Amino acid sequence: MGLTRVSISTSQNTLAPISERDAEKILNQLKEGERPEVEQLLQLLEYVRIHPEFRITDNE
């Protein structure tokens, strides 16, 4: 079976953006000692980069 090659001209940005709620969910998973999927961690990284208002640590 032939492989369909993905051209750099037509491919989509593979990392889907996430909502604030999703970002909080991934963050909470981490804080509770769970291990999110690599893709979720990458999404969280991008979310934190793009959203300066998002807080990673809770305020005392």
Added chain:
Amino acid sequence: MIQDPLTHERQPLVPETAPASENDETEPTLEQRAAELRTLLESRNVPISELGAEMGKTLVRRLVFLHIQSDLSPSRIVEEVQSMVRFYNKFFEGSTREQFHQGFFGEFAVAYALQEQLGYPVYYSTTEEDMEGKVDFLVDLEDGQPLVAVQIKSVYLRGDMDCVVYKPGVDLDSLPNELEVHISDRVHSTSEQLTAYCEEHSFRPMVIVIPSPDSDIPLYNLQTGLPVERGVGGKDKTELANRIWQGLDEKGFVTWD
């Protein structure tokens, strides 16, 4: 205090005291957020190097989107690339940073030169090709021959280097001495993997070695992720593409039959 009737209640050009912010908290910088997140991930034993490899691939696609697919203004693209550089430089601080940084910018610059400047279709490698064959991407030289499996090595280099295209197993052993010092182990181990994988899957192997942005004469830059432009009084704007083309010709990847 007696108020001057002429200026009373007028707003001065420069406020005498800084206005109180709406919120006493100042927003953390990009670097602070990156460091904070890294600390959290490390405390949960998440391997940062594993994320570096994956994020590098993601950001190559992001650069492709910004420079090839989007219609954003050049200044907006630079702003976005710089945000990525600042954030991920901090997040991957340490040995992972060099690997990450040089990996994704170098890969993008070569893919851009091959497709956008030389006109050859470029394709992403599959996960298997990447993991087992160390193939960064594939290029179709449109000559009816098998695809070329390309591996990019971006390295710090003093001085200049004319040759950027190598055939593993043929001429990678004759790297310039200075280059050999910097990359010998890294290049040779992964190029052997590339050669073996290509033999098994009928690809033509090619290694492209390019000077990184911190080299004396870099061929791509960290402002945009694009190949360097030296249009003023120096070399032309397609220096990287020119050298790749010269290498393809000299190494027999393209023929005139």
